[in-house]
Each structure stands twice: as structure tokens, then as C-alpha cells.
Amino acid sequence: MAKLQKSIDKRNALVKATIELVNNNGFHATPMSKIAKMANVSPATIYLYFENKQDLVNQTYIDVKAEYTKYAFATYDPKMSVEAGFELIWKRIADFKLKECENAMFLAQCDNTPMIDDQSRQQGIMHLQPLLDLWARGKKEGIIKPMSDYLLYAYSINPLSFLMIIQKRGDFQLDERHLEEAYQSAWSSIKVCQ
């Protein structure tokens, strides 16, 4: 078990190094050797845990995506009302994107780049189901606009990625009030106007 533990530590160190380096330098300009160095590991060791560079990045993406959705739904209970449930999930996602910005940054870069396999991308989406279920219920109850989930996501969730990026880049700093305004805009854009 000690051995296994050690292995997981190394894998995690590699994943973490990948995130940090890709965030700061881009996928181009992050050689395996640097990843190895930052993880305190020999380059050859990477290949004990990952098939190749592509696989390393894919798995890192899936890991982070899983962490993201896990965080998003950690306190959510499907029995909540649609509005309460959405607010809760939205705020968890906002939290994640704005506070764990290393992770969020990495996802943003992956999501707008051909740097991830289609297959891994698919695998990353899967875990969003609870939100989709909530929206389905909201539509049935006439609370959420009867639009494609893609549109709902584009207008209520995705803007947080944009805000995270410009905040990370130092152009803009979100405080509590901004966050409340952001939530109101998100909700306005998907709720049915009575």
C-alpha cells in the first residue's frame, strides 16, 4: 500500500505540474521535461503513468473536469426548488471558477483548443447531468425558458469562464456585488419572464 500511495502521489504531482505549466506557458511551450522537473520526477517516469503526452493532457482534463462537477453539485439536493437549486449550483460553480482559478483556467484553455481528444472531451461533459435534470424540471414547471440546454448553458454558466479569465489576467476584479449582479443576469437570461 505504501508503494501504491507513492504512485498516486506521483501521478497527482504530474497532473498538477501539467496544469500549472499549461496555464502559464500554453500547451506549446510545456515540454515533458519541464513537467517532469516540476513534479520532481524523471521524464521516463511520466511514461509509467501515462501513455504519452496526449494521454497525460487528456487525463489531466478529465481529472479537472471531474473535480469541477463534483464541486458544483457537492451541496445540491435534487429535492430543492428549481430556483433555489439553480442558485445553489450557480454559486458553487462561480466559487470554483473564481477561487480555484488554476483548474478553471486549464479547463477554459482545453475547451477552446484542439488540444484534447474528442473522446476525452465527451467523457468530461457526462457529469453535468444533475444540472440538465434541474433544467428539465424547470422547463416542465414553466420556470425555465424552453430552450436548448446549450443555450441555457451559454447564457447562465459559460459567462463565468469569461469573467474568470479576465480576472486572472488582472483586467477586472470581481467583488461580492459583481457576483450578485452576475447571478441576476444569469437568472434573467434563462428564467421565464412572468
Added chain:
Amino acid sequence: MAKLQKSIDKRNALVKATIELVNNNGFHATPMSKIAKMANVSPATIYLYFENKQDLVNQTYIDVKAEYTKYAFATYDPKMSVEAGFELIWKRIADFKLKECENAMFLAQCDNTPMIDDQSRQQGIMHLQPLLDLWARGKKEGIIKPMSDYLLYAYSINPLSFLMIIQKRGDFQLDERHLEEAYQSAWSSIKVCQ
């Protein structure tokens, strides 16, 4: 003039090739040699028009960004009402993002990646002024929410990038009705609820 024209043609061909290859393969995985080949030019010729690879990408970014904003405001008249003006600009931008998706795709990749110089990024933003002016007017008239422009952009314009990407990726196809819904969501999220 023939000579000069020829030069401009070559530069444009290089810019175009860069867009296409970076879109399809990512910045990593687009060697200068491929760019040259696609532009029907010798690799060495690139360096007559651009200092190095970074410069080529920077200039391509600035070019495309300029084209984007030029398109966005081509038919806009500052004397329009706030709502009419916003709708017009929004639809032009939607047009650009969804129809000239090669260009839009490239911008999306640049905007979420450390692949562009900060300086070039700054230079790319400049041209958005008319929209910011419109929003300023809208806030004064009590039509637009008195929020940071960053938030307004995040909720009304940026979602189009997300929609463009998933459409390009084949996950979703926007028709006229979707577009109208999208516009309503954008407008809902930034207009003051009476």
C-alpha cells in the same frame, strides 16, 4: 503596384493559412513549414513579412480582431435608439461568429490561451468602443443595467463564442429560432426589468 499587390497577397495568404492550421491543429502542431506550404510560399519567405512565429500569430490575431469589430459596427449608426442599436450590433456579431467561424474560432483560441502577447491583446480590444459608448448611453437612459462593461459583455456577447464553438464542433446547430432565443436571453440579461 503589381509588386506591392503581390506582396500583400502573400501576407494575406500566410495569415489565412495560419488561421486555418491553428484552428485545426492548435498553435502547437502548426509548424512554420506547414503554414508556408499552405500559403504556397517558401518557409524563408514568411520571415520577410513577419519577425518570427510569435509575430505571425500576433499580427494574425490583430488582423482578425480588426475584421471582427469592423464587421460588427459596419451598419451601426450611433443615432439609433439603445435597444435598436444593441440588437443591430448583436446580430452582426452573431453573424460574424456563426458564419465566419474560421475567424471567430481563431479568436476564441487566442483569447483563452497564452499564445498571444499581452500587447497585441490590448491592441485587439481597442476597437470595441462604439459598443461601450452605446452601453454608457443605455445606462444613462435607465435601459441598460448599471453594471461593469465586463459583465455586460460576459452575458450578452460572450455566449456567442461558446455557441460558435459547439456548433463548429458539430454538437449543436443553431437555426433562426435559436438565434432569436439567444438574442432574447442576451437582452434579458442586460436590460433593466421595468
Added chain:
Amino acid sequence: MAKLQKSIDKRNALVKATIELVNNNGFHATPMSKIAKMANVSPATIYLYFENKQDLVNQTYIDVKAEYTKYAFATYDPKMSVEAGFELIWKRIADFKLKECENAMFLAQCDNTPMIDDQSRQQGIMHLQPLLDLWARGKKEGIIKPMSDYLLYAYSINPLSFLMIIQKRGDFQLDERHLEEAYQSAWSSIKVCQ
């Protein structure tokens, strides 16, 4: 130890290849690829031992210079008389320059070319001290002309470089008698005429 030895062997093979190729073709016209090939090594391997081409040449220079001075003073004993000591050192240097002409040739090329860092050049000079000490003693005893060491070197030692080059180039062949004449000229030019 086997590993270490192997590494040293590789480094030495690279240094040797550098000397030979630079001698025959000049610094320009000796690509890293040729050096690698002659040393039976991959081009990439060079960069495990040297930072870059400049560093390879600098280190080669320093190596050879060290070998040169080591050879020059190998049999010298500071307790010798000035004249005997000078004759001994001079003949060792002559030996080196005329018999190990690969090495001497390389030094001559480096010494007359901006191909070596100033710093490495400085480092190369250091080891000549015993000869300078001998000259200092000779001046004190009134045996050696009270001139700058640079002048003494120019007239007693440096001519050997010239002779080595023309011999290498095939224009002239030094035999024992020439060597004795050369030594007499060297000594004549720096000794005090009684």
C-alpha cells in the same frame, strides 16, 4: 564508474572531433551535425555535455590550452638555472607545437579569431605562470632583457606557432638543425648581450 567513464569518453570524443573539424574546415563550415557524426553520437547528445556550439568551442579551447601548458612544464623544475630552464621549456613547447600539431593548430586558429569568448581566453592564459616566473628571475639576474613579458613571448615563443602553421601547410619542413637554429634565434632575441 563504467557509466561515468563512458560519459567522459563521449565528451572527449566530441572535443576531439571539434578540433579536427575546425582545423580542417574552420569554425564556419563545421556544423554540429558533423561533429556529432565524427564522435559517433546523436546531435542531441552534444547538448547533454555542452550548452551550445559556443560553449563547445570554448571548452575545447580551454581543454587544449591546459594540455599545452601541462606539457610545456611537465619536466621543468623551478630550481634550474634560467638558461637551462628556458631551453627546457622552449623545447617542450616546440615539441608540442610541432608534434601535436592538431592541438597547436586549433589554438592558433582560436587565438587569431573572434571565435572564443574573452572569458575563456583569459582562463586559457592563466597557466603560463611558471614561464613568467622564470623570466622574472632572469631579469633580476641580468640574464633576460628587462622587457615586457609580451615582448619576450612574441619573440621567443610565438614564432613557433608560425613555424607550426607553415609546416602543417606543407610549405616547410623543420628538421633538428632548423630547430636548433630556431632555439638560438629565440634565445638571442631575449637574452642580454654581454
Added chain:
Amino acid sequence: MAKLQKSIDKRNALVKATIELVNNNGFHATPMSKIAKMANVSPATIYLYFENKQDLVNQTYIDVKAEYTKYAFATYDPKMSVEAGFELIWKRIADFKLKECENAMFLAQCDNTPMIDDQSRQQGIMHLQPLLDLWARGKKEGIIKPMSDYLLYAYSINPLSFLMIIQKRGDFQLDERHLEEAYQSAWSSIKVCQ
């Protein structure tokens, strides 16, 4: 004639640029484009005056060598006594090497490098005849040691190249007294001791 004059100016400008750049950067690291720029000429123009880079360097070498020997014998009269003649020539050569050091530097670099054709090298030597004649006379009169001219050159003339280089490099500054000492050493090394 105006045209021809202009041509000669350009050729000279190219030769001069070559000397300066090769002196400062070495043969490697002086591209044709830089030579052209420094001579205020298009790269293509070089090829109107010289066959290729090798030819440019060869011709530059021959030019400078001719200037050197022309300068050396300008005031020499074969009817002078051996000692007076030698002193005169030696001092002219010293003058040239120490005052026109751009030219002398270039020659030194060429003479210790495989950067010049053998044929051009031969052509460069030719003009030294008057000195060889003087030495022949000196040997016949029992004034000059009956040694190979190569040895005489190595000990009486060549040291000036060494002194020029270290002076150019800033390690040593020759004044009038040094020069007189140098001459005495030169003369000592080749004259017959009575």
C-alpha cells in the same frame, strides 16, 4: 568613366565592409546580407563584383596583402646597406601592423584559418620578394644568419602580428620604447653575432 569610377567605389566599399565585419565577428557570423548593408548595397549587387562569398574573401585578402607589401617597401631602396634596409622595412611593417590594424587584423585572421583558398594565399606571398632579396644579400655578406627565410620571417617579422593582436585586444599598449626594444629583438634574432 563616371560609371567605372562608381563601380570601383562599390567594390571598395564591399571589401572594406568585409574586413570590418570579419574582424569584429569572425568569418562565421558575417553574412553576405550584413556586408551588403554595411556597404550600402543590395545583396544581389555583391554578385556583380564577386563570384561568391569565397571569392569576395579571397579578393579582399589579396587586396589587403598587396596594400601591406606596398606599404612595407614604399620607401625602401635596394641600394641601401643590409642593416639600414632591414631596419627601414621592419619599421614600415611595424607601422602598418600597429597603425592600420584593421587591415593587419584581417590578415592575421586569414593566415591562421582555412578561410582562404590556397591559391589566393600563394598569390598573397609573392610580393615579399624585396625582403627575401635583402636577406640573401645579408647572408652573402655574413651579416644575416644563414637560415631558412621562413625562420628569419618567423623571428623578425611575425612577432609583430602577435603584438598587433594583443594590442588590438587591449591587453598591451606599445609605445616608442617598446617598439625600439622589439626592433632590437628582431635584429638580434637574425643577425650574425660577431
Added chain:
DNA sequence: CATGAATGAGGATTCATTCAT
């Protein structure tokens, strides 16, 4: 005669990956 644009060949260097230990 003069040129600026163009280029193919080649050079230094890097990198993902492997292998002997």
C-alpha cells in the same frame, strides 16, 4: 548596372520518447 523579393538547402537546437540499469 542595380535591386528587393524570393527561396532551397542547411544549421543550431529542442523534444517526445526509449532503454539499459
Added chain:
DNA sequence: TATGAATGAATCCTCATTCAT
């Protein structure tokens, strides 16, 4: 399992040279 050394294949970029004007 872990590694440092090794490498072939690329990659960016430069350069001597040419050619249309």
C-alpha cells in the same frame, strides 16, 4: 518502480544565392 542518458525526428530560423524588373 524509477531513472538519467541517449536519440531521431522535427522545428524554427538563417543564409548564400538567384531572378524578374
